[in-house]
Amino acid sequence: MEGHTLKSSLSLSRLPYRIDYAHPQAVTRFTDHLHAAVQQLSPGREIVCVCIGTDRSTGDALGPLVGSKLERLNPKGLTVFGTLDHPVHAVNLRETLQLIELNYQDTTVIGIDACLGQLGSVGSLHLGLGPLKPGTGVNKKLPEVGQLHITGIVNVGGFMEYFVLQNTRLSTVMKMADTIASSLYLTAVRLRSND
Template sequence: MNLRDKFFQKKPSAYRIHHEDDLAIETLSERISLLLPTRRTDSIVIVCIGTDRSTGDALGPLVGSKLQQLQPKATVYGTLESPVHAVNLNEVMASIEQTHTRPFIIGIDACLGRLHSVGIITAGEGPVKPGAGVKKELPEVGDIHLTGIVNVSGFMEYFVLQNTRLNLVMKMADVMAISLHQSIEAYGTDMSLEKNNALNWGDDLLQLP
């Protein structure tokens, strides 16, 4: 499907899939592709929120580091080396606003949920709301979001995040990073094809008698 077809297609609602699903990467990548802008944006910016000081909250920085290794056609903020968290989030968002012209922002974060939802990755329109699970007031981030439910909510959230299994967080980060990379790569290819088709269409017009 090219971008012209997607322009007339209704945007999908929030999509949920378990990270251990056999088709998790393939279908999540497709869903992210549908959420990307149909008109050319100057830059795609991915903001991975969290800290490596808490196992559960390290999902964002892990996704950021794994994405950087894949060298996506996007700018990544928030890695294990340089995390984006509650202390510096406002500063980072201000820097993005100054550095990028009309960026399309993808917000990445860990979250807590019901027991049966642990391990599920969600992709949808609208921003992530960092800090909501631990009762913090932080700016919302993203035109679209990608979140991973890493543990159970409802009681001693800080303790729960700190005692989340690293194995789960690593596996979820792998799925999220690869899915993002594949969708952004496909998006760049679609944009190139759209540009070439537009140029060819213009050439045809010039050749009309």
């Protein structure tokens, strides 16, 4: 148990954490960091995932794909906003956050979204402390989300962002979503087993 406490105490100081979705131990390592961060931030709280994006753009579908996968896995202690059927995006994000604030006060909120980055970083998953700032890659000013955030770099940024998001490989986005959803699921299971 002492080693577990040490791992937890190191985790927040080691954020942001980054790993490529294709790494053979991506799920295990991402889960370890995520679990330790949630444990240290707010032990005993349930998790609310706000999965931001739209199914109308391949690159921007990362969040809703994660949400739909989590909805199917249905772990106890984890609530999902943002799926392929009911996405959370620029139009309804503020309303969704108000709903969470009213009904899910004693929770850890994790914002999940796709982002664009450098060519060598495509496929990277990032876990960060503090709120997600959605829309910054496409110059939109949207409300910040969560105490923790997860982003996946789905394609190269810097030029014609909307076009780039629409021409992102679905295969890459699906595999990234699998890794994120599995890590969140396993984190929720671990948190429940600690109760």
